[in-house]
Amino acid sequence: MIVLGIETSCDETAAAIVTADRRILANVVLSQLDEHRPYGGVVPEIAARAHLDHIDRLVAEAMAEAGLGFADLDGVAATGGPGLIGGIIVGVMTAKSIAAVHGKPFVAVNHLEGHALTARLTDDVAFPYLLLLVSGGHCQLLLVEGVGGYTLLGSTIDDAVGEAFDKTAKMLGLPYPGGPALERAAAGGDAARFALPRPMLGRPGCDFSFSGLKTAVRQKVEQMPRPLPEAALADLAAGFQTAVCESLAGRCRNALKQLSVSHPQVRTMVVAGGVAANQAIRTALTGLCADFDYRFVAPPMKLCTDNAAMIAWAGIEKLRLGETAPLTFAPRPRWPLDPDAVTTQVRATERV
Structure with a gap:
């Protein structure tokens, strides 16, 4: 075919x-x-x-x-x-x-x-599996049981994670497209310099929120001279990215715990969508899946x-x-x- x-x-x-x-x-x-x-x-x-x-x-x-x-x-x-x-x-x-x-x-x-379904093209992943779908317009956790068979476990109550990346990058004065630019800036930053929230972390359920994190970055930016000093920009980018990684991992952890009871046959987690190209997010989810003895699959960047x-x-x-x-x-x-x-x-x- x-x-x-x-x-x-x-x-x-x-x-x-x-x-x-x-x-x-x-x-x-x-x-x-x-x-x-x-x-x-x-x-x-x-x-x-x-x-x-x-x-x-x-x-x-x-x-x-x-x-x-x-x-x-x-x-x-x-x-x-x-x-x-x-x-x-x-x-x-x-x-x-x-x-x-x-x-x-x-x-x-x-x-x-x-x-x-991209992971089935690239890695021949069998049904069922847990899917984290992250892009500029979507942030969802879904149980994938077959073609057309999707159960929503959680979604965002405000911004999608890709949208949060792009808007935060714009606040930092980074070029469009903002997500990749922010990831590059974060590579040279100190993620611990600025105290930023981890939205929804520790709460029950699998829903996401990134609006408060984005607001916290804006408040930090407003307290600084413009243009932002290079070190401050890198540190804010790193802090934002780390907060996102921890928030995503925390919500995914809840989903894995939930499925261990309701669907113990699920042993694979897939991340897909444009934000899945972010290496820091991939690293965080790789570690999470190792904790649960899950196979972790992320399609090639392209x-x-x-x-x-x-x-x-x-x-x-x-x-x-x-x-x-x-x-x-x-x-x-x-x-x-x-x-x-x-x-x-x-x-x-x-x-x-």
């Missing part, structure tokens, strides 16, 4: 060809960093127009790199949501067109499920950030089960992995 994958949910335009025996024949990604850098973040209209300008060329490049024609494909998969709706429409319509013209099945893939190989692989997983989407499928700006879960944001609103 060979599937073309298309990813356009945010600010990367991507096309990939993947086989059922886990070979990535092509994986082409065009970043829009230069277009969005002047604004310090992703501008949806600019992102959608860039996808429209480049998607046909990238699909052609992927097909050429794989040495295939459309007749060789067994299906076409595209991110159907969640994400920026303009970009999703571009990818979905492109995939539908290819599928319709060449008589191939069309598969609409949940972007989050693409991340969730498959943590948005890419089309994960979408193609998710398409393969779905086609194996006979799951396809009609050409009437409507792109979705929101698409939860566990639609039956009462989200943390809803619970927080109800408390207010």
Whole structure:
């Protein structure tokens, strides 16, 4: 089985060809960093127009790199949501067109499920497993029991961890994209210099919070001269990153304890999403999994950030089960992995 994958949910335009025996024949990604850098973040209209300008060329490049024609494909998969709706429409319509013209099945893939299943592409991870999904828009702990089988254990009550990285980097005067810039700055810093909170640490449950940590950094910044002294910037970056690592590890520890009772057969933890590229977070979670005698799996860096190989692989997983989407499928700006879960944001609103 060979599937073309298309990813356009945010600010990367991507096309990939993947086989059922886990070979990535092509994986082409065009970043829009230069277009969005002047604004310090992703501008949806600019992102959608860039996808429209480049998607046909990238699909052609992927097909050429794989040495295939459309007749060789067994299906076409595209991110159907969640994400920026303009970009999703571009990818979905492109995939539908290819599928319709060449008589191939069309598969609409949940972007989050693409991340969730990447470890099965890279490391042949068996179901079930615990997933920490961390990105600019999402921070969730999920029990993954199969394709389409997700149980939400916890999510953020405010900011996603990637969003917190980006906003903190902006406060520190670091360039866009903020997450990688903050990680680089933290490498030379003293994490113990500034006292910063560890949100939710020690509390029961698996929900996350990063707004208070971000506010604490802002208060430290406001007490200092601008521009920030180089040493202070590095120390704040290191302190923030360490606080995030300890907070994530603490919430994951609760999930591992919970699953040891409810699902003792789970012996693997996977981290996925763009923030999974952060080495400090990987190190913290590696140590945590060692404590619980769990296998820890993190995909290669290039498959943590948005890419089309994960979408193609998710398409393969779905086609194996006979799951396809009609050409009437409507792109979705929101698409939860566990639609039956009462989200943390809803619970927080109800408390207010």
